[in-house]
Amino acid sequence: MLNSHQETTPGPEEEPSAEYVLHLYITGATPNSTRAVRNIKAICEQHLRGRYELLIIDIYQQPALAKREQIIAAPTLIKKQPLPLRRLIGDLSEEKKVLEALGLPDLPLSNSHE
Amino acid sequence: MQDHNATSLVSLPQLPKAPTGIDGLDEITEGGIPKGRPTLVCGSAGCGKTLMGVEFLVRGILEYDEPGVLMAFEETAEELTANVTSLGFDLNGLQAAGKLRIDHVHIDRSEIEETGEYDLEGLFIRLGYAIDSIGAKRVVLDTIESLFSGFPNQAVLRSEIRRLFRWLKDKGVTTVITAERGDGSLTRQGLEEYVSDCVILLDNRVIDQITTRRLRIVKYRGSTHGTNEYPYLITQEGISVLPVTSLLLNHEVSDELVSTGVPALDDMFGLKGFYKGSSILVTGTAGTAKTTLAAGFANEVCAKGGRCLFFAFEESPQQLVRNMNSVNIHLTPWLENGQLVIEASRPTLNGLEKHLVTIHKQVSIHKPDAVVIDPISNLITVGNIAEVRSMLTRLIDFLKVNNITALFTSLLSGRNERQEMTEEGVSSLVDTWISVRDLEGIGERNRGISILKARGMAHSNQVREFIVTREGIQLLDVVIGPEGIVTGASRLTQQLHEQAQARAARLELERKDRELARKRLVLEATIANLRTEFESVEEELRQISYEEQFRQRPSNGRNPLADAAEGGQSTTSADQ
Numbered sequence: 001m002l003n004s005h006q007e008t009t010p011g012p013e014e015e016p017s018a019e020y021v022l023h024l025y026i027t028g029a030t031p032n033s034t035r036a037v038r039n040i041k042a043i044c045e046q047h048l049r050g051r052y053e054l055l056i057i058d059i060y061q062q063p064a065l066a067k068r069e070q071i072i073a074a075p076t077l078i079k080k081q082p083l084p085l086r087r088l089i090g091d092l093s094e095e096k097k098v099l100e101a102l103g104l105p106d107l108p109l110s111n112s113h114e
Numbered sequence: 115m116q117d118h119n120a121t122s123l124v125s126l127p128q129l130p131k132a133p134t135g136i137d138g139l140d141e142i143t144e145g146g147i148p149k150g151r152p153t154l155v156c157g158s159a160g161c162g163k164t165l166m167g168v169e170f171l172v173r174g175i176l177e178y179d180e181p182g183v184l185m186a187f188e189e190t191a192e193e194l195t196a197n198v199t200s201l202g203f204d205l206n207g208l209q210a211a212g213k214l215r216i217d218h219v220h221i222d223r224s225e226i227e228e229t230g231e232y233d234l235e236g237l238f239i240r241l242g243y244a245i246d247s248i249g250a251k252r253v254v255l256d257t258i259e260s261l262f263s264g265f266p267n268q269a270v271l272r273s274e275i276r277r278l279f280r281w282l283k284d285k286g287v288t289t290v291i292t293a294e295r296g297d298g299s300l301t302r303q304g305l306e307e308y309v310s311d312c313v314i315l316l317d318n319r320v321i322d323q324i325t326t327r328r329l330r331i332v333k334y335r336g337s338t339h340g341t342n343e344y345p346y347l348i349t350q351e352g353i354s355v356l357p358v359t360s361l362l363l364n365h366e367v368s369d370e371l372v373s374t375g376v377p378a379l380d381d382m383f384g385l386k387g388f389y390k391g392s393s394i395l396v397t398g399t400a401g402t403a404k405t406t407l408a409a410g411f412a413n414e415v416c417a418k419g420g421r422c423l424f425f426a427f428e429e430s431p432q433q434l435v436r437n438m439n440s441v442n443i444h445l446t447p448w449l450e451n452g453q454l455v456i457e458a459s460r461p462t463l464n465g466l467e468k469h470l471v472t473i474h475k476q477v478s479i480h481k482p483d484a485v486v487i488d489p490i491s492n493l494i495t496v497g498n499i500a501e502v503r504s505m506l507t508r509l510i511d512f513l514k515v516n517n518i519t520a521l522f523t524s525l526l527s528g529r530n531e532r533q534e535m536t537e538e539g540v541s542s543l544v545d546t547w548i549s550v551r552d553l554e555g556i557g558e559r560n561r562g563i564s565i566l567k568a569r570g571m572a573h574s575n576q577v578r579e580f581i582v583t584r585e586g587i588q589l590l591d592v593v594i595g596p597e598g599i600v601t602g603a604s605r606l607t608q609q610l611h612e613q614a615q616a617r618a619a620r621l622e623l624e625r626k627d628r629e630l631a632r633k634r635l636v637l638e639a640t641i642a643n644l645r646t647e648f649e650s651v652e653e654e655l656r657q658i659s660y661e662e663q664f665r666q667r668p669s670n671g672r673n674p675l676a677d678a679a680e681g682g683q684s685t686t687s688a689d690q
Contacts, residue, residue: 101229
């Protein structure tokens, strides 16, 4: 549940590997966190299939990261790439807002982002 | 302070308190802020809220060995560190020593998008992590209200802040939360609703172009506390809330005596001087040699081997030294060997509190036996009378508690020389009150000195005329004329008059002596004359008697004729 795609530590930066680099900071298995994970996965699969890198981090286990990444609210999704950096707080249930913040058009399966 | 606490702790256990280590604040709060509970510090911009928070942490670490966490919402760790370096706080060193954690919480509204339900657990985790990593006992949240700018959902925010304070309380850390002052409420976001254990309000007021910062404890649940507004300062050593040193009058007193520096003035006091540790007020109108008296006193203290601190609000040290040289008070040697320190500044340089703190600081540095403030009346230009009075009360208390003899001069305005209250109203606070005044007569002005009060000793009731000469201050003997005590030219007149009288009396005496001598001569001459006369009469009588005897010897039967002649003569004379 916690670490679905990669290991929690975002060790060596592999930026060119994916167009979208998203870090989701959650707080254990709280309802908000669970919902957030489910929602972001759905959105990514739906809109960014194959060109995203999602990292889910439990800040209970990595409290030092919370400081480094300036996490205040939980859950928080940080869009690292592409710039500008955005922080999406909340359980990501408002899909329209999420897409807007991620810079994705609100059209299902529209691949042309550039 | 410690003693005071000890005595008040006799019966029931008091609310545990965490001493802040901030100068004066622990006195007002009677021991510190509530231990293990949140305290709200609110105030407008520039009040020193952040500084108070930082100082609370630093002093906690240095003086009470309580590690601390600073969660800064407005400034980065670097900025904070740089800001407080000037106060001698080494945040980097403390961080390296594992005593301090600074966590800068960066909030950028433009980056944040709300996309559903959330809480502030991230903040809790960070704080919890920081606290646990160093075993912190103290936490400062510097302007947590910044959260309100970053997170639009107020309902969530408020409930989370409430939860945060609860959580901090449960963790048992003493927390200081700073908040911006709001309109009509203590804080802009109404944080006082959540933090209800202790609320400290800081205020920054400009009155007549002089800024005064004030601190007030709005509430302190479960404890008594000072309720007034206390001025406080941000000094080079951090925040200093003004010393409310002795709220009780129970200081030690001394029986030692200190000379006034003018021998004749000493004589006016029953015990030949002031008590050490007492406070003396010298009042007088302009030009009545108050400063000279003060300098004379300072000189005397130094000459006896003591240390003196002289606050001059009118003259520069150089000017003072030069002027006093002209009246044979030489301050230079004392200045050179450090026994005398002259602190000269314009009263308007600082607010009253700053002056008070300067005095406190200088006193703690120089540890003087006597302090002279010349004059206190000038401080009125800085604050209103009530403020000056309260400042002077504190000052006099402070000096008394430290057994420092204090001499203040005060200028009285114009005509109301006999005013029983000086403008500052300190006359009831001082132990000895000397009044110097003009005795204005016909065409001249003389100085008179008198003792209005001297607690604890007999004193002269006379108004003595004194003159400032090249040899210093001299008190003249009292001259009583036909209409009371006379001074100045009248004194001269009186003296001349007396001299003339004495001379006349002497001449009169001489004349009488001579008269007597003459009379004696006359009498003696008369006696001699009489004696001569007597002698001649005596001789004549003797002659007659001789002749008589001579005549009677032959007439024994031999010269009846002569007898008859005698008899015949006597009969004829009887017939006539």
